Amino acid sequence: MKNDSVSLDLPHDSKKIACPAVVPLSSILPEEPLLMMGAGPVPIPDAVAKANGVVINHLGSTMATVIGQVKAMARYVFQTESKWVMGVAGPGSAAMEMAVTNLAWTGTRVLCVCNGFFSERMAEMARRVGADVEMLVIPNGRAAEAGEVADAIARFRPEIVTIVQGETSNTVWNRHLASIAAAAREAGALVVVDAVCTLSTMPLPMDEWGIDAVITGGQKGLSSIPGVSLLAFSEPAWQRIKSRPAAPAHWCLDASLAENFWHNASYHYTAPVSGVLALHEALRLVCAETLERRFARHLKCSNALQAGIEAMSLKLYVARESRLNSVVGIRLPEGLSGADVCAHISRHHHVEIAGSFGAPIVRIGQMGEQCREHHLFRTVHALGRTMHDLGVDVDLPAGVAALERSLAAA
């Protein structure tokens, strides 16, 4: 009865793709993890790593409790009473695209305050849905002034203004965000803020500053894993989403469909349950620390790192008044490439730092778990030794001493 037996072989004439020869992860990953001091992802606490190893039913009662707590904790971190907090399976850019493409559509007038690479990404997302985008390009290396943004708002009359709180690419801090948001509000525009690298590292009181959408990722200030992100809409932003002329083009990023999962315990897509559990733990640790103490820790550590870098005679890229604390940009000494510095410090000191997207800098992060004193000493030492090895005349002992002095005085 040959015909009854099922053949597990592929048909004779089909081409077989052979299984590739690979090695297990254990022989790819370093024995001791590298210290992640770049612009993200950042080190994660044990509680976050442990939660990330758990899978539960994405629609059960346990998940409902978890989602309720994630929203409640996120409202504290965003400093908002708005109901419309939600998550998204995707990078910070997915949260950005969810905010921009739900609020903007064909013909929407969007003013993008542009400080660099990430600000531009919001403009590009708005353009792709057919919005009428005006760019206010701020000269490299400085914060946007409230006056120039108010002038651009008066000229262009936007329905939406987008801006980053911290432009990670060139390490500029938009320190006048509160007055810029107020000017936009006064002119009747909704304000969308990219806080991917800054949320929980410095104040961003969403309600107090009148912000309509705040975007964040997991792998930076929050010290969670990459790939699960959070955002919050104000009530006016939510009303705009609900009165869209048509559904948005991106089904996965449709905020009204995401409402099913994040507010009605029902199905949109299968949520990244492990990542949501990880985010829960990351948020719980922020709440346990309190925002006030977390901001103070970031300020103290970033200031000390900056003091250490300058004392060893390296130059910081951005002037004090516009300098971001969450990611510190260090001007590359003459003749060195970012790739050389990053490769050397990684290979010889097992510390990862970041290059850049064009600016002549390397970047060291001060987000979440990166802001620990023992990490700072190891990083300053590794950076100083790397520069010395690459032929730069640095005073490493002076850098370490300045780091210690700054920490002790804070």
Ligand SMILES: *Cc1c(COP(=O)(O)O)cnc(C)c1O
């Ligand atoms: C990292 C970052 C992003 C992008 O986040 P991804 O998770 O890489 O998509 C956007 N904006 C800012 C300010 C960032 O620092």
